[in-house]
Amino acid sequence: MARGKKQNPFAARKRQKRENGYERPDRRSQPYEEIKRDNPFFIKYYNLQKICATEDEWTQFLACIRDNLPTTFRVTGFKDEAKALLKIIETEMFSEYVRAVAELHQKLPEQVERPLCLPWYPNGMAYQLHLTRKDIRRSEPLFRLHNFLIVETTAGSISRQEAVSMIPPIVLDVKPTDKVLDMCAAPGSKTAQLIEALHAAPEDHRIPPGFVLANDVDNNRCYMLVHQAKRLNSPCLLVTNHDSSVFPNLIRTQPDGSKSILKFDKILCDVPCSGDGTLRKNPDIWMKWNLAQAYNLHGIQYRIVRRGAEMLEVGGRLVYSTCSLNPIENEAVLQRIIKDSDGALELVDAGHLVPGLKYNPGMTNWKLATKDVDQVFSTFDEVPENLHTIIRPAMFPLPSDELTKLGLEKCLRVLPHLQDTGGFFVAVIEKRRQLSFEKNDLQTLLEQTSKVEDATAAAAESQKEGETGEDSAKSVPWGPQRKRRRLHGYKEDPYVFFGQNDADYDNIKEFYQLDEALEKTCLLTRCLTEKKKNIYYCSEPIRDLVVNNEHNIKIINTGVKTFVRCENRHTVHPYRLAQEGLQTSNAFMGQTRRIEVEREDLVLLLNCTDPTKPPSTLELKPATQQRCKELGVGSCILKYVDEAFTLFVVGWRGTSSLRAYVDKDETIHILRLLRADLSKFEVNKYEEAKKAAAAAAAAAAAESATAEKATAQADEPKETGESAAVDKVDEDKPSTPMDTES
Numbered sequence: 002m003a004r005g006k007k008q009n010p011f012a013a014r015k016r017q018k019r020e021n022g023y024e025r026p027d028r029r030s031q032p033y034e035e036i037k038r039d040n041p042f043f044i045k046y047y048n049l050q051k052i053c054a055t056e057d058e059w060t061q062f063l064a065c066i067r068d069n070l071p072t073t074f075r076v077t078g079f080k081d082e083a084k085a086l087l088k089i090i091e092t093e094m095f096s097e098y099v100r101a102v103a104e105l106h107q108k109l110p111e112q113v114e115r116p117l118c119l120p121w122y123p124n125g126m127a128y129q130l131h132l133t134r135k136d137i138r139r140s141e142p143l144f145r146l147h148n149f150l151i152v153e154t155t156a157g158s159i160s161r162q163e164a165v166s167m168i169p170p171i172v173l174d175v176k177p178t179d180k181v182l183d184m185c186a187a188p189g190s191k192t193a194q195l196i197e198a199l200h201a202a203p204e205d206h207r208i209p210p211g212f213v214l215a216n217d218v219d220n221n222r223c224y225m226l227v228h229q230a231k232r233l234n235s236p237c238l239l240v241t242n243h244d245s246s247v248f249p250n251l252i253r254t255q256p257d258g259s260k261s262i263l264k265f266d267k268i269l270c271d272v273p274c275s276g277d278g279t280l281r282k283n284p285d286i287w288m289k290w291n292l293a294q295a296y297n298l299h300g301i302q303y304r305i306v307r308r309g310a311e312m313l314e315v316g317g318r319l320v321y322s323t324c325s326l327n328p329i330e331n332e333a334v335l336q337r338i339i340k341d342s343d344g345a346l347e348l349v350d351a352g353h354l355v356p357g358l359k360y361n362p363g364m365t366n367w368k369l370a371t372k373d374v375d376q377v378f379s380t381f382d383e384v385p386e387n388l389h390t391i392i393r394p395a396m397f398p399l400p401s402d403e404l405t406k407l408g409l410e411k412c413l414r415v416l417p418h419l420q421d422t423g424g425f426f427v428a429v430i431e432k433r434r435q436l437s438f439e440k441n442d443l444q445t446l447l448e449q450t451s452k453v454e455d456a457t458a459a460a461a462e463s464q465k466e467g468e469t470g471e472d473s474a475k476s477v478p479w480g481p482q483r484k485r486r487r488l489h490g491y492k493e494d495p496y497v498f499f500g501q502n503d504a505d506y507d508n509i510k511e512f513y514q515l516d517e518a519l520e521k522t523c524l525l526t527r528c529l530t531e532k533k534k535n536i537y538y539c540s541e542p543i544r545d546l547v548v549n550n551e552h553n554i555k556i557i558n559t560g561v562k563t564f565v566r567c568e569n570r571h572t573v574h575p576y577r578l579a580q581e582g583l584q585t586s587n588a589f590m591g592q593t594r595r596i597e598v599e600r601e602d603l604v605l606l607l608n609c610t611d612p613t614k615p616p617s618t619l620e621l622k623p624a625t626q627q628r629c630k631e632l633g634v635g636s637c638i639l640k641y642v643d644e645a646f647t648l649f650v651v652g653w654r655g656t657s658s659l660r661a662y663v664d665k666d667e668t669i670h671i672l673r674l675l676r677a678d679l680s681k682f683e684v685n686k687y688e689e690a691k692k693a694a695a696a697a698a699a700a701a702a703a704e705s706a707t708a709e710k711a712t713a714q715a716d717e718p719k720e721t722g723e724s725a726a727v728d729k730v731d732e733d734k735p736s737t738p739m740d741t742e743s
């Protein structure tokens with residue numbers, strides 16, 4: 002193609018894929034077991050890079066990276082409840098683990114290795130099991146362990162997460178007051194950790210003053226992120242959908258009412274990468290791996306971290322991480338941004354934040370190569386011209402005198418064989434002063450925002466004029482109420498905040514004796530209607546972000562469901578409490594709607610799984626019965642105080658009954674904490690499958706017996722009424738041997 006002529010980017014990408022020899026593997030035809038865990042180019046490339054210090058270590062690395070990954074999980078949160086669950090896991094669950102693994106591997110229980118507590122994870126809250134995900138999913142002796150992992154994950158009490166993926170949030174060191182940005186957040190396992198850190202000091206803040214803004218460019222993955230983060234019920238989370246490399250400056254309101262550009266205290270750049278550190282978990286990467294991926298990703302990785310650095314507050318901290326081992330995606334990106342910052346950014350040593358973690362220092366020398374690693378380049382001058390658009394000068398290490406000043410060795414390289422994990426790269430950067438290329442033009446931003454707001458309002462107005470009657474009620478400045486599929490994802494429902502005067506709020510406030518410190522204008526609904534259905538709550542800084550920036554950036558989700566409309570013939574109040582929001586709302590509720598229950602009462606209430614037959618108040622302890630008498634019909638908070646923790650559960654006082662209003666997984670979680678009998682909820686899917694298969698076989702046998710009988714009777718002389726009926730059938734249909742068979 003002639004120089005200067007515009008290329009079709011899609012055709013170019015297709016051509017490049019062809020040249021790279023990349024073809025999407027057919028995963029159905031090759032299950033993981035059969036994937037050959039080898040790729041000569043991978044081995045040649047990393048051997049060339051000397052990612053291991055010695056031959057011996059290299060051999061260990063190769064053996065480990067071909068092996069399956071052990072399962073890890075962490076207990077979420079730092080609260081007393083989390084500690085109580087940890088205790089149960091370490092005693093009851095691990096005894097069950099030892100029993101089950103002994104059965105699975107036909108060993109004596111004494112021969113089974115106990116799960117390993119990850120020494121570098123804070124408060125001993127993370128464990129590694131000597132089992133793969135597949136072992137757990139497919140082995141009958143482990144069904145209880147599998148059930149436990151599923152239920153507690155859904156209830157938000159544990160997170161199944163790769164060990165190494167837990168490192169970046171730890172070294173980011175989030176405090177409850179921090180303004181945090183997670184630039185590439187989906188599917189959200191690290192976001193969950195950031196949120197937990199924000200909520201780590203409930204005794205100091207009823208609602209943390211800081212927040213987490215979690216963003217991802219992929220609209221569908223944003224919904225996975227919402228699903229993952231929702232388990233934590235934080236009102237301090239905002240999920241957005243934008244390209245992080247061009248993330249817009251956001252506006253915030255200062256305490257004096259003036260506007261400023263938002264800068265973040267902590268930023269996580271867990272950028273898209275080739276993912277070769279996850280080979281143990283995703284063996285299909287063995288087939289796909291090629292160097293072109295790293296070359297293609299270097300550019301976007303650099304642009305994301307550069308934009309992150311611009312949005313970072315002076316004195317703030319940014320963590321750059323990948324699950325790739327490739328220096329092109331790691332050290333080469335970092336040397337570039339640190340150099341460009343001209344001293345404004347500094348790499349810091351974060352090893353002390355993860356004491357006990359084994360890692361190698363960042364690399365200070367690496368080489369580039371052709372995709373087959375048959376030509377190796379130490380400088381850009383050696384690169385043939387036809388590769389100049391793929392291999393860029395900035396990918397090469399800087400001259401050593403410049404490089405030593407950057408301190409790349411402060412980065413953490415976690416290699417799989419060091420402690421039986423996946424591979425990972427983490428770097429911690431701190432900002433010492435403003436960057437020369439940072440754009441902070443508030444005036445232009447405010448003008449642009451106001452223009453977009455005017456245009457949106459005008460468009461909504463003209464749409465309204467074109468509509469009549471019922472339809473016009475659905476028209477709001479942000480678009481129609483129902484989500485509609487668009488080219489770039491869904492158009493979101495609006496965020497409609499309560500005003501200063503709201504009859505529903507007054508009603509709720511009176512009924513629940515709500516403390517006014519729970520800011521009423523932070524309550525919101527997701528549709529414009531007189532009759533609100535679900536009422537959500539978000540923290541004040543999040544509200545401010547939404548109100549100031551909703552025309553600037555696509556907001557996917559915020560707010561925790563706190564009140565739900567619930568009207569039946571007995572209700573005196575139209576809104577019940579939602580368990581999701583109770584974690585926040587509880588601290589703001591008065592005494593009128595509370596009942597303190599004893600353990601036996603709570604166990605009884607939680608064991609009621611038939612909503613049509615709630616426990617009668619007469620079955621409860623006398624003190625609970627008495628309190629029920631004082632309490633009118635409607636939503637209430639059940640409080641249970643244990644030696645080690647206190648639980649709050651949404652309840653419903655009926656005319657003659659009391660029930661707990663929590664979903665199944667949360668019910669099991671609470672019963673587990675209460676050390677109650679869980680056998681009723683323990684489903685053995687293998688037994689179920691066996692029973693279903695036996696029932697199907699019995700049904701088939703019965704069917705074939707009937708058919709045989711019918712055949713036999715058809716062959717017999719036609720005397721009885723039954724055989725007359727068969728005759729009738731036979732008369733209707735032409736009788737052939739084939740008919741009888743079928």
Ligand SMILES: C[S@@+](CC[C@H](N)C(=O)[O-])C[C@H]1O[C@@H](n2cnc3c(N)ncnc32)[C@H](O)[C@@H]1O
Nearest residue numbers: 185186187188189190191218219244245271273
């Ligand atoms: C390594 S994954 C992030 C994993 C996530 N941090 C976690 O812990 O669950 C990288 C993510 O970056 C997103 N991504 C890719 N390019 C992006 C961009 N330009 N801006 C924002 N996100 C991007 C991808 O959609 C993907 O979800």
